[in-house]
Amino acid sequence: MSARLAQFDSLLTRRRAARATPAPAQPQRTLRDPWGEPVAEFSRFPSDLELLKAAHRLQPDDWIGALADDAQSQRLNAVWRLALLRADRHGQARVSREPGPQWISPQQTARPGERPATLRRQLHAAAVRQLWLAGWKLA
Template sequence: MSACLAQFDSLLSRRRAVGNATTTPRPSHTLRDPWGEPVAEFSRFPSDLELLKAAHRVRSDDWIGPLADDAQSRHLHAAWRLALLRGDRHGQARVSQHPGPQWLSAPRVVRAGERPADLRRALYAAAVRQLWQAGWKLVG
């Protein structure tokens, strides 16, 4: 009887060891600003939009998306940029040195017929490239 109990105990301890080995947290990815300070952690590899939201500290009442930049348009072709518009805080109008949108990407001239989803993805990618050029890093 004691041999059966010993075998049962060894099976339980092996199962517990295997269970603990599989529950170890996966390595996370940490977004660091140009000064090396951690800004956000991700349990999986983040999308471009997730990186931008973390880097620019986008809140729920902020808006981020493609916006036509009339100053950069050429003839009949519109120039689009990724823009961030901050929402009002606690009923107060946002105070900024530069009123208007915060531009996150370089202008992209688009011809008629380009799919909006492709434009959005290209603008997100361009904005993330600007983050990397400014010294941001994704570690992990």
């Protein structure tokens, strides 16, 4: 009987020790610009939108979203692009010299009735691909 109690006690002790061990620390992922400078750190793998916000240094009052590019429209199919609109900062120069949106993704043709969420995901992925092609790195 005492052998069984000792075995049971050792099992309980092992379980407590397993719970007490801290979880391994998640490695920090650093987004670096084409010149190798760190821009942002992430504790988990970031989404495409999080990468874009960090890379373009979005402020809380800036806006990023899909806009139709009327200059490139093709008959009934609309051409969409991911656009960045920066809020005016009183007393500070705008980041972009040209008025209007800053296009940050390539064109994406969408048919009428297509789901906006799908189009948005495609635009985010295309914009992130452009970041990687420009030399951005996530290490």
